[in-house]
Amino acid sequence: MTKTNSDDVLVTHFDHHSRQFAGNAITTVNELREQAPVARSDAYDGFWVVTRHDLVAEAFRDFESFSSKNGASIPALSFGSTHIPTSMDPPDHQIYRRVLTPWFSQSSIRKLEPWIRETVAALVTKLAERGTWDFVPDLADITPGTVTLTILGMAADRQDEFLAAMARGMENQGTTDEELLAEMARDKEWLVAQILREAADRRAAPRDDLMSVLANDELPGGGKVTDAQIVDIVMVLLLAGFHTTSGALTAMLVHLERHSELRERLRAEPERIPDAIEEIVRLYAPATGMARQVTRDREFGGVQLREGDMAFMLIMAASRDPRQFENPDELDLDRSNSKSVAFGWGVHRCLGLHLARTVLRIEMELIFELLPDYEIDLERVRLSHTMGIGYLHESVPARLGGRAS
16 A cells, blocks of 8 residues: 655555565566655655666665665564675775675686586486476575585585575564564574684684685785674675575576477577576566665655665666666567666675576576476466565476476
């Protein structure tokens, strides 16, 4: 329900973590964008919802007016709002980004590609041997977590435990359920203990991994990364690494099942898979949006913002803005996505975008190669009950040959 207040501001009970939103997310954000480029939600103590592409890009670019220091989520994640470097502005942001970037650079990911391909091939081969599977738990949720943990040097064989803990915290951000809150508090305690144990291990015996760098190396300009900062850094890498790439893969697979001509074209022209990936992350935002705190009173998008206000940059709406993208609801392999905000924009542009693109490309290449006649049962596909963190699926059941039953 929406209304206009005395200041001619559209007021809505927009709640991106609600089941109602999850059931109609794309239609909801498209309608909200056309009603008002900046609206006011009365959920979570009130925040601004920015929906138009040019305004979202401007806010991401203008970190001096729209600060990340209060965290990128509304409400704050159960694991806390201090996530390094996501919850930082320049110049501090660049200090930690310089530590992390070499591990996620295009050249570093290229070196990892043979191992990633081998890892994904083993997983996809198992699917072929089984004959029936679910793309969410059996592939999409495994690969990005395994790769992220490997870069950190943490035990990939425990990725199921990490994934379960992260998923509970991210999918229940808006909960007031006391039992869930207590469970998420225990999850956080467990995660912190695992991270600190790994850091202590690297101080005793450094290895060639990111955790060793965080535990031992000096920061640019001097000083060491503290234990608390290591926890913050690893938390954000795990949060980002587990769900976004998984969401993009399942969105791609379901879209291709609904558009068989595109699926056949990509199988015949695998060099176009990267173009399809860019369109999929635009159409089905792996990150619903990012929060910012307003640092000064200012007019923005026709409304008056006040210092201290929280604003949510709704990537899911911006990515389908017809002012920026012609026929925005269509997948166009020839579209230029140079101005897409799907991977963020400005100084906070996604650190792991090269990793995500590589993992998604390899997964699709190997699915086409090793599962050439796979079919997804669209009647049993289930979207996540919350779209608050991204366009995610809970289940994408499939089988080799014939309609899944």
